Amino acid sequence: MVRPLGAEEQHLRVVPHIPFNFASQATNPFLATLDTVKRIALATDGLRQFTLLKGYQSEGHDSAHPDYGGNYNERAGGLADLNALLRAGKKWNSDFAVHVNATESYPVAHAFSEQLVDKNDKQWDWLDQSYRIDARRDLVSGDIARRFAQLREETDPALNTLYLDVFRESGWNSDRLQRHLRDQGWQITTEWGHGLERSALWSHWANETDYGPDTSRGINSQLIRFLHHHQKDVFADKWPTLLGCGRMGNFEGWVGKTDWHAFHTIIWTDALPAKYLQAYPITSWGAHEITFEGPTRTSVSDAEGTRRITTDGRLVYDGGTYLLPWEPRRATDPDKLYHYNPRGGSTSWELPRGWSAARAVHLYRLTDQGRTEETRIPVRDGRITLTARPGVAYVVHRTKAPAQGDPHWGEGTPVTDPGFHSGTLDGWRTTGPASVQLSKPGDYELVIGAGAAATVAQKLARLAPGSYTASVQIEVGAEAGERRRAGLEVRTTDGVTATNWTDTSTAGNYVAADRKSGTRFQRLFTHFTVPEGGGPVTLALTAAAGRARVRFDNVRVVPARPTAKKGALAYEDFEHVPQGWGVFVKGDAGGSTDPRTHIAQRHAPFTRRGWNGKAIDDVIDGGSSLKSRGENTGLVYRTVPHTVRFAPGRRYRVTFRYANEKAGQYAWVTAVDEPAPRELSRHPLPVATRPATWTYEFTAPANGTAWVGLRKVGDDGTAECVLDTFEVREV
Structure with missing residues (x-):
């Protein structure tokens, strides 16, 4: 075998x-x-x-x-x-x-x-x-x-x-x-x-x-x-x-x-x-009992309608409540015991044979901060009684467990505790109403409450001279439409402070692979340059005074080339995107799901028009483009204020290069959030099997937040549309 x-x-x-x-x-x-x-x-x-x-x-x-x-x-x-x-x-x-x-x-x-x-x-x-x-x-x-x-x-x-x-x-x-x-x-x-x-x-x-x-x-x-x-x-x-x-x-x-x-x-x-x-091979398998090889003499039975596990003659599991030795091959003299009681309450257990000399053991409640609530449990006649909260895991150590070391959250990155996993702001310098809170799905997040302005900052680990992007997921307001300015600033030793900000979060997060899916968190990027000679770099998450709640999470700093063009409000060629889709975020196409859009790379001839019947190129300019294939009906992607900041009453020219496989499948939309989205215009994209250019102008409405994006209007499950060299200029 x-x-x-x-x-x-x-x-x-x-x-x-x-x-x-x-x-x-x-x-x-x-x-x-x-x-x-x-x-x-x-x-x-x-x-x-x-x-x-x-x-x-x-x-x-x-x-x-x-x-x-x-x-x-x-x-x-x-x-x-x-x-x-x-x-x-x-x-x-x-x-x-x-x-x-x-x-x-x-x-x-x-x-x-x-x-x-x-x-x-x-x-x-x-x-x-x-x-x-x-x-x-x-x-x-x-x-x-x-x-x-x-x-x-x-x-x-x-x-x-x-x-x-x-x-x-x-x-x-x-x-x-x-x-x-x-x-x-x-x-x-x-x-x-x-x-x-x-x-x-x-x-x-x-x-x-x-x-x-x-x-x-x-x-x-x-x-x-x-x-x-x-x-x-x-x-x-x-x-x-x-x-x-x-x-x-x-x-x-x-x-x-x-x-x-x-x-x-x-x-x-x-x-x-x-x-x-x-832990051990099965030795016998009856209708209601299975026994296992090994010195622990373990068996499991459901003969009385309840699952029970015994080891070395001791009951260790009873209908979902247990005191399991770990690891099981050393069940007669284990390093620790795990206790769980789905209903909560007090239960009594016989200790493993190897623990017979113990006069007391140490119980700890397990949390994602490690062992907590140490309790000395007396041993009487080789048994202990444990009182547990419903559905809470505990561990029992024979002697007092050693102190837990620093997890070094953010290890290998320039940021200390970038995901706020410590549950504290110990790695940050703070002013204002800032705290770390646990979200309903179980994410630690930095929350800026209503009131005064707030700053949460830290010095980054030393960075080599060069170009970087700092980013953070951010959500303004408990409801769409609430406003409060919040952003990410990076100050370098040459006195330059790079800043990006938003004052509203109206675009939903529809990326199923994102733990923020179902919220209005979006990732905000701030590009900065560490000058020759390096020196200290300070990153700050900021919120102006206001009533709207602001949430931040998952700070990240990575080397990245800036994508910009002289005179342009926004420019994206998809060649150096740190993560995501550049100036665009996923729209509601398919709801919260895994999208059918990504940044595509060139691999000639296989990604080119003409290979094996392929209608359009995957890449238009350079080595990368934003490609959609058979997308779900709905809004495929859109801009948000911190990627393209359309000011009310100003006029803009939007230009991009594209290829489109089939008519009636994709359309370009201009819209405004009030805070619900309202389309201002919709232009079906014609067939373009060779790269074409789309250019138009519009005036941002006086009220609301303007944006542009791609909508899937047809139901073809393989139709492709590729976009590149996106540019916005004020005119």
């Missing part, structure tokens, strides 16, 4: 989660993900994580497959930040995987060729049309092995796992690929339970049970699970009252999930008990 690489430790991977980057948005930059890994570690007292990076390459998820190496997501931080995440994240007890694809390829990929794919076999189609890879040729040529070897060579060893999406091969193609990957030391996970069966440790659809249809929810066979239960998480959840399921929760934007609290609850209700039962 083949033992997959990594099987001996699979039971320890209790907390799988997906930081999701998609469509050029870089909503989870690599070093922001490092802070998330730390937050989870603190909230679980160091339970092992399985961090699956979807969108580590190119423009994010489902971009540029199969470029496994050499084409990293620069907007998320590129290879340098990816490796920084891996190196630091492993110290916080996380394994890392990347989402790859050996089945489909996209024309933008460096590896794409007419030898790699069958150009007549179209596959997944979202941001771009993909094509089926000739898997046998890819294997026989050695190309796929070389591409994976490049990834292995370029990344830190903490990246120890691959997640192979939509893998459909079997027989020799599957076995030969598995031998290549095993030789390179890769552990394997998959989308479906039956894929790469000899090597797979985990499958997505089996563990995120509300994702995907039930047609491939995992392996159903009781015999196969009997043999491999201790090695794999690839099985259908057919025995919930016995073995359970190491269920995955998500909150980092994957399939629009953003709720930290729901994610955190699944760890305790589902994942930890299921993984506890995975």
Whole structure:
């Protein structure tokens, strides 16, 4: 029986989660993900994580497959930040995987060729049309092995796992690929339970049970699970009252999930008990009881209608309430015990045999700030009584737990605590009514309350001379239409203060991969230059006096070239966008969803008009353009005041270059928020299979906030529209 690489430790991977980057948005930059890994570690007292990076390459998820190496997501931080995440994240007890694809390829990929794919076999189609890879040729040529070897060579060893999406091969193609990957030391996970069966440790659809249809929810066979239960998480959840399921929760934007609290609850209700039962092979499986090998003599039963787990003759789990030893292979003498009681109240438990000499133990409530509320619990006759709040996790240590070190929020970035994860403003200098508050989905945010002006500032870590962009997500007002000036300032040692600001937030956030989806948070950018000789740089988040609440979150500072043109109010060529779509934000097309628009790159001839029937170029000018393909009906994207500031009563000329595949599909709109949006004009874009120029003038209304953008008016599911060289001038 083949033992997959990594099987001996699979039971320890209790907390799988997906930081999701998609469509050029870089909503989870690599070093922001490092802070998330730390937050989870603190909230679980160091339970092992399985961090699956979807969108580590190119423009994010489902971009540029199969470029496994050499084409990293620069907007998320590129290879340098990816490796920084891996190196630091492993110290916080996380394994890392990347989402790859050996089945489909996209024309933008460096590896794409007419030898790699069958150009007549179209596959997944979202941001771009993909094509089926000739898997046998890819294997026989050695190309796929070389591409994976490049990834292995370029990344830190903490990246120890691959997640192979939509893998459909079997027989020799599957076995030969598995031998290549095993030789390179890769552990394997998959989308479906039956894929790469000899090597797979985990499958997505089996563990995120509300994702995907039930047609491939995992392996159903009781015999196969009997043999491999201790090695794999690839099985259908057919025995919930016995073995359970190491269920995955998500909150980092994957399939629009953003709720930290729901994610955190699944760890305790589902994942930890299921993984506890995975430590040893199954020895017997009856209708209502399963027993396991090993010195801990663990068994699980539902004979009385309630799930109960016993270890070494002790009850450790009773109907969802538990005191589970960790780790389970040392259950008779563990380092710690996890306590959870969904209903709350007092329960009594016998301690593990190895703790028999203890006269007292130490109980801690677990929070995302780490262990809190230390309580000394006396031991009487080898038993303890614990009183818990409903649905709150605790950890029990045999002796007083060591002090927790500084998490160093923002590690590897110029900013201290850029996501306010500390729950405090200790890393910032503040004036005015500023505080950190936890949002309903569980995000820490800087909140400026009603009243006096406020400034929240800090000196950045030393920056080399050059051009940078500082950015922050910002929302003005509890309701659209409220006004208060708020912004981001950067002061450099040469006396220059760079500023960007807004006084209103009327555009909704419709990016499903963004934890701010469903709010009116948008990212505001301030470009600045560190002069020769460097010197201190101070970043400040500001709010004028006013009644409207202002919220800030997720500060980021990255090297970036400014995009500007002399005399223009706004100019965007999409060549140097730090993250997102330049001057545009996603509109309401499809609601809060994963868009079908991204910043496209040139890869001639495959992204050019004429290849394989392609009607228009993906890129108009330079190396990048903003491309929409088969977008949802509605507003695709629009400007906001801090990207293009149209002043009331002023007249403007808007110019852009574009290509448009089909008539009746896309239109250019000019509108105003009052605070609800009202269109001032709508101009259908004609067919333009070669680059064309659109120019018009309008006068911004005296009231409201003017903006321009692209609307999808037709229902064609593949129609493409590309925009470039966008410019606004006051006339």
